[in-house]
Amino acid sequence: MVVIRAKRWLDNDEFREVMKIADYNGYEKGSGPIFLFNIEKALKNGYGFDDVLSLVEELGLVVEDVDELKKMYDRISVRLEWDNRSGYVKLYVSRIILDREFRSFLKNAGSRYQGVVGEEALYRIIPYKLWDVVTYLETRGLGIVDKHGLVKEKDLPYSIGLKNVVLRPYQEEALEALRKNNYRGIIALPTGSGKTLIGIAVITSLNKRTLIITYTREQMFQWKEQIYRYTSAEPGIVGLIYSGEKRLAPITITTYQSGYRNIREISPFFDLLIVDEVHHLPADKFKYIALHSIARYRIGLSATPVREDGKHEELFPLLGGIVYHKTAAELSSQGYLAKYRVVTVKVGLRSDERREFEKLRQTYRVLSGGRSFNEVLKLALTGNERAKMALRIHSQMKMLLAKSRAKIDKAVEIASRELKKGNKIIIFTQYVEQAKELAKRLNAYLLIGEIPAEKRKRILEEFRSIDKGILVVTTVGDEGLDIPDATVGIIVSGTGSRRQFIQRLGRILRPKPGGVEAKLYEIVLEKTPEEYLARKRKRMDLDEFVN
Numbered sequence: 001m002v003v004i005r006a007k008r009w010l011d012n013d014e015f016r017e018v019m020k021i022a023d024y025n026g027y028e029k030g031s032g033p034i035f036l037f038n039i040e041k042a043l044k045n046g047y048g049f050d051d052v053l054s055l056v057e058e059l060g061l062v063v064e065d066v067d068e069l070k071k072m073y074d075r076i077s078v079r080l081e082w083d084n085r086s087g088y089v090k091l092y093v094s095r096i097i098l099d100r101e102f103r104s105f106l107k108n109a110g111s112r113y114q115g116v117v118g119e120e121a122l123y124r125i126i127p128y129k130l131w132d133v134v135t136y137l138e139t140r141g142l143g144i145v146d147k148h149g150l151v152k153e154k155d156l157p158y159s160i161g162l163k164n165v166v167l168r169p170y171q172e173e174a175l176e177a178l179r180k181n182n183y184r185g186i187i188a189l190p191t192g193s194g195k196t197l198i199g200i201a202v203i204t205s206l207n208k209r210t211l212i213i214t215y216t217r218e219q220m221f222q223w224k225e226q227i228y229r230y231t232s233a234e235p236g237i238v239g240l241i242y243s244g245e246k247r248l249a250p251i252t253i254t255t256y257q258s259g260y261r262n263i264r265e266i267s268p269f270f271d272l273l274i275v276d277e278v279h280h281l282p283a284d285k286f287k288y289i290a291l292h293s294i295a296r297y298r299i300g301l302s303a304t305p306v307r308e309d310g311k312h313e314e315l316f317p318l319l320g321g322i323v324y325h326k327t328a329a330e331l332s333s334q335g336y337l338a339k340y341r342v343v344t345v346k347v348g349l350r351s352d353e354r355r356e357f358e359k360l361r362q363t364y365r366v367l368s369g370g371r372s373f374n375e376v377l378k379l380a381l382t383g384n385e386r387a388k389m390a391l392r393i394h395s396q397m398k399m400l401l402a403k404s405r406a407k408i409d410k411a412v413e414i415a416s417r418e419l420k421k422g423n424k425i426i427i428f429t430q431y432v433e434q435a436k437e438l439a440k441r442l443n444a445y446l447l448i449g450e451i452p453a454e455k456r457k458r459i460l461e462e463f464r465s466i467d468k469g470i471l472v473v474t475t476v477g478d479e480g481l482d483i484p485d486a487t488v489g490i491i492v493s494g495t496g497s498r499r500q501f502i503q504r505l506g507r508i509l510r511p512k513p514g515g516v517e518a519k520l521y522e523i524v525l526e527k528t529p530e531e532y533l534a535r536k537r538k539r540m541d542l543d544e545f546v547n
Contacts, residue, residue: 001068002064003036003037003065004018004022004034004056004062004063005033005064006018006031006033006034006059006062007062008032008060009032015033017059018033019035019041020047021037021038021041021042022036022037022041022042023041037069037072039072040096042141043140043141044099046141048073048142049069049070052069053066074145077144077145078094078144078145079120079145080144080145080150081148082150084264086124087292088127090114090122090124090125091106091111091123091125093120093121093122093123095121105136109125109129109133109136110125111124111126111129112124126292127267127291127292127294128290128291128294130151130294134151148268153208153271154208154271155207155208155271156207156208156251157250159207160207160237161204161231162200162201162204162231163231163232164230165230168336170189170326170331171198171201174187175198175202177323177324179205180323181320183202183205183206183297183298183299184298184299184319185300185319185322185324186300186302186315186316186320186321186322187299187301187322187323188322188324189301189325190327190337190502190509191502191503191507191509192506192507193326193336193337195276196226196301197226197230198301199223199301202272202297202299203231203251203272206271208270208271208297209269209271209272210252210272210274211254211259211266211269211270211273211274211293211295212251212254213254213255213256213274213276214255214276215255215280217453218457219276219277220253220255223253224240224253233251236249238253239252239253240252241266242254242255248269252270256280256285256286256289259289263288263289263292267294268294270293270294271295271297272299273297274300275290275299278300278319279304279315281315281319291318298318300315303499303503328340328505328506335511336511337509338487338508338509338510338511338516338518339517340508341517342505342519343520343522344521345414345522345524346525347407347410347523347525347526348526348527350404350406353404353405357401360396360397360400361397364393364397367386367387367393368390373394376390376391401525401528401529402429402431402494403431403434403493407493408492411427411438411490411523412438412442414521415427416442418519419442419469419470422468423468424469424486425470425486425487426470426471426507427442427470427473427490428473428489428491429472429474429492429493430474430475431474432449434492434493435448435472435474438472442470444469444470444471444472445469445470446471447459447471447476448474449475456476471486475500486508486518487508487516488508488519488520489505489507489520490521490523491521491523504520508520
């Protein structure tokens with residue numbers, strides 16, 4: 001029992017405030033009112049231990065046993081623990097304070113009741129919801145026992161700052177947008193605009209232990225190199241986690257694949273999460289990284305965060321939504337990216353290809369029964385044989401269009417013409433066989449997924465060092481490819497998505513000496529779905545997705 005005494009008469013407002021933490025126990029002549037501290041009332045009214053002491057000091061009250069008061073709070077503090085086997089936060093709650101409101105909050109926060117441990121109820125919390133839980137506990141005035149240091153500040157061992165670089169105005173704007181949103185959110189900027197530098201600027205602004213997720217190993221090495229180039233970080237502060245190295249450091253960089261495998265063990269060590277090429281995160285496997293990270297600050301970087309399958313809606317709650325974006329056209333007009341022109345070149349199917357295409361299309365219409373492609377896809381997932389057959393026919397149609405002889409011949413014609421002008425050309429294709437044929441006919445460099453990483457690096461270095469030449473790439477070149485001085489791109493085949501189109505455009509947008517204009521040719525088959533897709537992928541405004 002903790003007694004609280006008043007040394008003077010309390011007015012009505014003061015008396016009512018004291019009654020929020022205690023019960024009236026009479027009046028002592030020559031002294032004043034006497035109260036008995038009631039911890040359940042105090043907690044219900046949002047009074048934590050420090051709040052009680054502040055009220056006591058403000059009103060000139062006397063607490064007879066402060067140590068006992070502290071012990072009362074300690075006995076009902078909420079305990080947090082990290083479970084690295086499951087990758088969840090364990091929440092131990094005294095049953096004294098587990099009222100209907102508390103239970104309702106925990107349910108809405110996605111927690112799961114695990115049972116009773118002594119006098120406490122045990123809940124399992126998804127890590128990315130940890131800070132919602134902490135905020136709620138603070139509003140209830142509840143203390144937190146945090147033996148694993150989950151909610152303590154995780155500072156870098158020393159402060160680092162930017163060097164050898166001045167942020168461009170739009171990069172400063174992006175950084176300010178993140179600051180205003182408590183360093184949570186997605187930055188959408190074109191390839192070549194310096195998104196990595198914005199991420200590095202966030203690290204130097206916060207100076208918190210940081211986990212960086214990249215899509216490829218090449219990007220992982222690029223991040224490490226740029227952190228050392230553009231900050232005052234000393235050797236050893238950056239570690240990598242992938243198949244060739246596993247070193248946890250104050251700034252740790254890993255790939256999506258390695259991040260998925262290791263997040264349960266490494267999550268408690270970081271306050272800042274940076275996800276590069278964040279449009280990949282909604283995949284169930286990769287989403288696990290953001291869900292199981294306890295980082296209070298989290299940002300995503302992408303040229304194309306909005307997905308055509310709508311899964312960006314799953315991405316926004318995990319990172320904070322799009323807080324800043326600029327288009328390639330905007331940055332090009334300001335001189336930060338190369339001026340560019342998109343040239344749509346239409347070719348026709350050969351007569352035998354046209355007959356085969358129409359035959360496949362008719363079969364697809366019969367099998368799909370007039371349903372949309374997404375409806376057919378959902379039906380196929382239930383095991384419907386006609387729907388599954390329709391998808392196979394649809395795939396054959398796409399393959400026939402993509403591998404049309406007219407497209408390959410036109411690509412060879414354009415590339416040969418641009419090479420004679422002294423340009424460096426990247427040819428983008430979706431299929432390995434097509435890439436090999438183009439490389440052979442043009443005597444070009446070839447970059448495909450089956451080429452080992454070291455040889456891939458050597459090819460890029462050679463292509464970078466020559467004045468003119470041709471590089472043929474499959475989807476391995478869509479992201480993480482750094483070829484600063486390519487001036488011409490040729491799209492032969494692809495997924496047809498806006499995201500892939502923007503990624504490929506970005507490969508030729510870095511500013512060129514003398515303001516040389518970049519050109520992107522897209523070869524499409526007229527009177528086929530490719531014409532519609534070419535128009536559609538150029539129409540999307542990110543403004544509607546900005547917070």
